[in-house]
Amino acid sequence: xxxxxxxxxxxxxxxxxxxxxxxxxxxxxxxxxxxxxxxxxxxxxxxxxxxxxxxxxxxxxxxxxxxxxxxxxxxxxxxxxxxxxxxxxxxxxxxxxxxxxxxxxxxxxxxxxxxxxxxxxxxxxxxxxxxxxxxxxxxxxxxxxxxxxxxxxxxxxxxxxxxxxxxxxxxxxxxxxxxxxxxxxxxxxxxxxxxxxxxxxxxxxxxxxxxxxx
Amino acid sequence: xxxxxxxxxxxxxxxxxxxxxxxxxxxxxxxxxxxxxxxxxxxxxxxxxxxxxxxxxxxxxxxxxxxxxxxxxxxxxxxxxxxxxxxxxxxxxxxxxxxxxxxxxxxxxxxxxxxxxxxxxxxxxxxxxxxxxxxxxxxxxxxxxxxxxxxxxxxxxxxxxxxxxxxxxxxxxxxxxxxxxxxxxxxxxxxxxxxxxxxxxxxxxxxxxxxxxxxxxxxxxxxxxxxxxxxxxxxxxxxxxxxxxxxxxxxxxxxxxxxxxxxxxxxxxxxxxxxxxxxxxxxxxxxxxxxxxxxxxxxxxxxxxx
Numbered sequence: 001x002x003x004x005x006x007x008x009x010x011x012x013x014x015x016x017x018x019x020x021x022x023x024x025x026x027x028x029x030x031x032x033x034x035x036x037x038x039x040x041x042x043x044x045x046x047x048x049x050x051x052x053x054x055x056x057x058x059x060x061x062x063x064x065x066x067x068x069x070x071x072x073x074x075x076x077x078x079x080x081x082x083x084x085x086x087x088x089x090x091x092x093x094x095x096x097x098x099x100x101x102x103x104x105x106x107x108x109x110x111x112x113x114x115x116x117x118x119x120x121x122x123x124x125x126x127x128x129x130x131x132x133x134x135x136x137x138x139x140x141x142x143x144x145x146x147x148x149x150x151x152x153x154x155x156x157x158x159x160x161x162x163x164x165x166x167x168x169x170x171x172x173x174x175x176x177x178x179x180x181x182x183x184x185x186x187x188x189x190x191x192x193x194x195x196x197x198x199x200x201x202x203x204x205x206x207x208x209x210x211x212x213x214x
Numbered sequence: 215x216x217x218x219x220x221x222x223x224x225x226x227x228x229x230x231x232x233x234x235x236x237x238x239x240x241x242x243x244x245x246x247x248x249x250x251x252x253x254x255x256x257x258x259x260x261x262x263x264x265x266x267x268x269x270x271x272x273x274x275x276x277x278x279x280x281x282x283x284x285x286x287x288x289x290x291x292x293x294x295x296x297x298x299x300x301x302x303x304x305x306x307x308x309x310x311x312x313x314x315x316x317x318x319x320x321x322x323x324x325x326x327x328x329x330x331x332x333x334x335x336x337x338x339x340x341x342x343x344x345x346x347x348x349x350x351x352x353x354x355x356x357x358x359x360x361x362x363x364x365x366x367x368x369x370x371x372x373x374x375x376x377x378x379x380x381x382x383x384x385x386x387x388x389x390x391x392x393x394x395x396x397x398x399x400x401x402x403x404x405x406x407x408x409x410x411x412x413x414x415x416x417x418x419x420x421x422x423x424x425x426x427x428x429x430x431x432x433x434x435x436x437x438x439x440x441x442x443x444x445x446x447x448x449x450x451x452x453x454x455x456x457x458x459x460x461x462x463x464x465x466x467x468x469x470x471x472x473x474x475x476x477x478x479x480x481x482x483x484x485x486x487x488x489x490x491x492x493x494x495x496x497x498x499x500x501x502x503x504x505x506x507x508x509x510x511x512x513x514x515x516x517x518x519x520x
Binding site: 039100105115166172173 | 278
């Protein structure tokens, strides 16, 4: 990739793109576009985008391999943080617009309603990941430990899918679609892991394997 | 050159095609004040009386009441029914009334319109999902129809069935609930003066997505009890099955009275969001119709019979 396409231009561009769902929501808010039940609309939109950004973040690693674009790694942190950002908006919507900071009612909800328990857990798991997303924290924890901690994103995404599945009344197509994409992304990781070690040793010469980007 | 714009005709002033095509039928039956035979959606209904059962709360805007609703035969999204029910054929329409009655009969839409004087009833509507509206319905008490067919002593319940036509309702296959949609009431609930056989709203015939041409409105029960687009009414001895309780018996019971003390297993029913309001309001027992209906359930454990 030529130098000018890398960080200086594409990063702000991706950043702006990631903000566009929020922009669309604000625009709708000022143009009577949130329908008959605006708070429900905002809750669903921010929830949808949290789940989507989690899946997009998880798609970075398989996409690097499949497309042969290892440079995509530099967007992963930003995408993950946007998942957290939309998760925060979703949670604030619930806290403020839906429950109006009624902490007692929220506590009852989290304890008693499985779909809220799952959603809350999914959100809480993202907090340490967002906090330790800086280079400084990677260094402090060490690569291995940092990576192990950040595997929590799998659990969070799965809890997010469950949250959605338990929420709907009867038409489970959308939550199942998200769960299927998540399953596919996890499967891609398992497949990518398996052949690389034992098979690579036998078949590839040291020269070619060294040239193959991992 | 001067190019003049043609005068703007508002969409609301354009005669719907089906009304235009059927215009001579109107001429053929001028004797009827209401609109006989065809029941196209959005036709003004004349000679509608006011009712003491009406609430004076602020009425939900027409656009919201007709573009945010559930009609799972036309998709599970709230805006889908308005779009997907547009071409539903509602004329001719027949309602078969059968079962334990002395005079079973098939009513067409004309018969329904002539059965009793039309009233406007402004009712609260509370959806099991936690939102509510205030809607000016038009119709008359269901008991007017029930009296016509003379139920026998074996008639303990009334079962209702909606139209189901997979060709006109292709989205229904994804809804996740069984069709045709069925509902039921106990005989005393069906005879209650609040229970409305409904043919219109907001001064007009029902739009397709709101259950045209004939639906039920039971204001003290969750919205799904108010079955839409009725094609069959059957008087039974045993409690009839109801769609949501068939789909998920732990979550939806036969009675489904609005009750802030009995939560849905997955969410609280203590509060509701009235569409158009920012703060939630407390949900009222029997949706605020307790004075009229509480005695129907005297001595019953409403936690058990939810």
